[in-house]
Amino acid sequence: MKRRALAVTLPLLLMALALLGANALITPARADEADAPALAAVAQAGANTAEWTVEQMDFTSRYPQGFVFTLRATSSGGEIVSARVEWMHRPHTRAKEPISVRRATGEIDPNTGLITATWEPTQSTAVPPWVGVYYRWRLRDAAGNEFVTDEGYAEYADTSRPWQRTETDEVIVFANGLSDEMGDLVAAAMDAQRQKYLDGWGQALPYRPRVILFGDMETWLEWQIGHQDTTGLGIVRVGVTSDEWGGTVQVIYGTEEELAYGTVLHEIEHLYQREFLAGRTVFTPGWFIEGDASFYQLDDVHRVATDYVADLVRRGDLPVLLQGEGPVTFGRNALHGYYLGYKFFEYLDRQWGIAIHRQIMDLLVQNMPFTEAIETATGQSVLELERAWREWLGAPGVVPTLIPTWTPLPFLASPTPMQFGSGK
Ligand SMILES: [Zn+2]
Known part of the structure; x- marks a missing residue:
């Protein structure tokens, strides 16, 4: 069981940008604002001939101990073999200058198919309560098809006290x-x-x-x-x-x-x-x-x-x-x-x-x-x-x-x- 959350600094992000293609990181941040075309481009870039269905995409705050992303999805191309969630703590508003993206690998439960990714804060990665979480999943199936979900939005809520x-x-x-x-x-x-x-x-x-x-x-x-x-x-x-x-x-x-x-x-x-x-x-x-x-x-x-x-x-x-x-x-x-x-x-x-x-x-x-x-x-x-x-x-x-x-x-x-x- 290996979990990893990575805060991407500028050089890494530029590398990621080169590897993933620009669309991956410059899509508009709000899912409700013209996000679909950019996502389609991303999905095509990853070679996809399959039909993908997202059944459930959730976020749970465990403040101050971090948060958990869960996903249920299927592909007509076969089993999902790889899943990774990427998130930012603010809308992506800059076309040129990168904004830090964090990532965690999803664990796929072989029996239920439920995909889970957990983030736990460390001294250098901790964020305060109530920051926004703008996230999306990147999936790959057994046939090599790739897919990127719509963007989800949540908050790192602190429900332990009145705000x-x-x-x-x-x-x-x-x-x-x-x-x-x-x-x-x-x-x-x-x-x-x-x-x-x-x-x-x-x-x-x-x-x-x-x-x-x-x-x-x-x-x-x-x-x-x-x-x-x-x-x-x-x-x-x-x-x-x-x-x-x-x-x-x-x-x-x-x-x-x-x-x-x-x-x-x-x-x-x-x-x-x-x-x-x-x-x-x-x-x-x-x-x-x-x-x-x-x-x-x-x-x-x-x-x-x-x-x-x-x-x-x-x-x-x-x-x-x-x-x-x-x-x-x-x-x-x-x-x-x-x-x-x-x-x-x-x-x-x-x-x-x-x-x-x-x-x-x-x-x-x-x-x-x-x-x-x-x-x-x-x-x-x-x-x-x-x-x-x-x-x-x-x-x-x-x-x-x-x-x-x-x-x-x-x-x-x-x-x-x-x-x-x-x-x-
Ligand atoms: Zn000042």
């Missing part, structure tokens, strides 16, 4: 151990920023993100198999945002308003970045990514960032933004990156309106080098822009020139420098 579920056109919210208003707060926050997301990107996220919120630490840790207790180090992970399952999970540590209007809106902007910049392979500074996400918060970020940066200006400590890698987003000065980035986005917005956000992102989507994208969109050199930004902040407009040390060659630039937070 509040709130759905709008833009978001699906799950909340446990929080007030009855939690879901409505997130819905209202998303509604309040709807236009800004649209204007900033030119379109909405092509899927509805899941926001999964926990009111207590014990429940939050339950799904994180083998988690390390880091409280002694003064670090506690309170959130994860994932493009792989299209959502964010957070445990509350402030007020519910802060969670909804601060953290959630911030993390949703990270999902936009991940979705639309998925194909970007050239350097994007961490402060830009975090400043942008902070720019989408509707809590007291404006006051906090303004005070923080004003203090740096007063002390004569305003770091250089647009040369080199700029302020950091980690370590002791992590907030430099967040708040200087925020003030930079605020400045852009004051000068050019939200349209500049979209222009810059459009250029980044096209893989334009970061500095070039900023200069193209604003029509200013980064030195001019930085000087004006510094003056706007009340700092001397003289931009400290960084001592030229080592200039990385373009092909040595780190391939995935964007930092997407655990936490924020």
Whole structure:
């Protein structure tokens, strides 16, 4: 009895893509939306002259211990000799950039014909409750005919405790151990920023993100198999945002308003970045990514960032933004990156309106080098822009020139420098 669940990383997925033919992985995710033609193409690709019948296709959540897929199917070509289930935790919305696919081999009961595939989480593969499961089976019969089922949809449900579920056109919210208003707060926050997301990107996220919120630490840790207790180090992970399952999970540590209007809106902007910049392979500074996400918060970020940066200006400590890698987003000065980035986005917005956000992102989507994208969109050199930004902040407009040390060659630039937070 051998069971295997495999999280496919990029190189593996590209290999799989080559082996299986593109259709296998770029079919639309919702079974009810024009899925049939793509599936037909897949079935033909696998050489099929048989008549296939799916009698039963089920999914059972065993949260937090994983889930089970079951299938009853027949082929006129003979016995089914091989079965494998493949699933994703979000709709497949990207034509070019792959999304992680997981797989498990089906066991075929020789007596009943029932096919079963089980997935159990490990430390590196665990997913939170309430992620979506978009799955399909690949079957082969004794004559070598191949078949791919329609896509099934389920959720990794946690039925062991009460969850509040709130759905709008833009978001699906799950909340446990929080007030009855939690879901409505997130819905209202998303509604309040709807236009800004649209204007900033030119379109909405092509899927509805899941926001999964926990009111207590014990429940939050339950799904994180083998988690390390880091409280002694003064670090506690309170959130994860994932493009792989299209959502964010957070445990509350402030007020519910802060969670909804601060953290959630911030993390949703990270999902936009991940979705639309998925194909970007050239350097994007961490402060830009975090400043942008902070720019989408509707809590007291404006006051906090303004005070923080004003203090740096007063002390004569305003770091250089647009040369080199700029302020950091980690370590002791992590907030430099967040708040200087925020003030930079605020400045852009004051000068050019939200349209500049979209222009810059459009250029980044096209893989334009970061500095070039900023200069193209604003029509200013980064030195001019930085000087004006510094003056706007009340700092001397003289931009400290960084001592030229080592200039990385373009092909040595780190391939995935964007930092997407655990936490924020
Ligand atoms: Zn962030």
